[in-house]
Amino acid sequence: MSAGLDGVTVDIMTRNRWTPSTTRVLDDVTLPLPAGTVTALVGESGCGKSMVASVLTGLLPPGSAPSGRLRVGDEAFTDGELVGADRRWRGLRGRRIGAVPQSASTSFTPVRSVGAQLDEVIGTLGGSRDAVELCRRVHLDPAALRLFPHELSGGMAQRAAIAAALAGDPDTIVADEPTSALDAELSADIWELLAEAASTGAAVLVITHDVETMRRGCDSVAVMRAGRIVDHRRLDEIAASDDAYVAGFFERVP
The missing domain is CATH 3.40.50.300 (P-loop containing nucleotide triphosphate hydrolases)
Incomplete structure (x- = not known):
């Protein structure tokens, strides 16, 4: 729309x-x-x-x-x-409305894995895709879900932020x-x-x-x-x- x-x-x-x-x-x-x-x-x-x-x-x-x-x-x-x-x-x-923040890496909580945080976003919003599906949609290796935000490269963090923004369709x-x-x-x-x-x-x-x-x-x-x-x-x-x-x-x- x-x-x-x-x-x-x-x-x-x-x-x-x-x-x-x-x-x-x-x-x-x-x-x-x-x-x-x-x-x-x-x-x-x-x-x-x-x-x-x-x-x-x-x-x-x-x-x-x-x-x-x-x-x-x-x-x-x-x-x-x-x-x-x-x-x-x-x-x-x-x-x-999905928002992709300017500072992707700092938009995630530093003490939890990216996967745990994406799962929480999906659950809160009632998203239709799981974290692995969202990763694939944004061309992010699902292995990144095990990582903490500080372990992501700039490009990986930005893809993860876009995945979070897409979680609620x-x-x-x-x-x-x-x-x-x-x-x-x-x-x-x-x-x-x-x-x-x-x-x-x-x-x-x-x-x-x-x-x-x-x-x-x-x-x-x-x-x-x-x-x-x-x-x-x-x-x-x-x-x-x-x-x-x-x-x-x-x-x-x-």
Whole structure:
């Protein structure tokens, strides 16, 4: 099923030494995420990319004042419901929305094997695949299930994190910088895995700086600047943009 943000604005309440104030971190963001596609989200550091992921997973920080609308399949959240306090979110996280964290290795508890943790996630979410099946789906040797998180390589940890995100068969997958610590070859493998997830009908959003390898599995690219989406098109179209800020992200893309 598709997902997307419609006119989402998020202000964060802050307090200086004397008076409270607000900082706008997302400004009228509209971002459709069609089922069966991979959308990449790029932009300079601090422009609001990770805040988009927070909206999609219902994990906005304390003090957030959101407005607008979020769609996840047939569910819709508006305004104050976006902060994640609505009890409907309990049925969405993991089951309808799978999240791949930026730091995969530290997302697992260090004192338990990867297999034990995947089994727990599967049991909690009522997943239809066991840990071995999930490993095979993400091209991870099932022998890795016996290992502890610190024993995994960067590529293995990222595959394990994707397996955990897929455990509940979610309709939407949000991956925040999933290739940030990987070399080009491993990065390409991760993009292909996310594209495989989309091929089964999931709507996939990848927040990334990895412009060079995202062509392996990317259907469209959205560019952010100062909390706003300034362009959103197919990769081949957006790379030829007349806007210097937008085109600057794609100068090295073949």
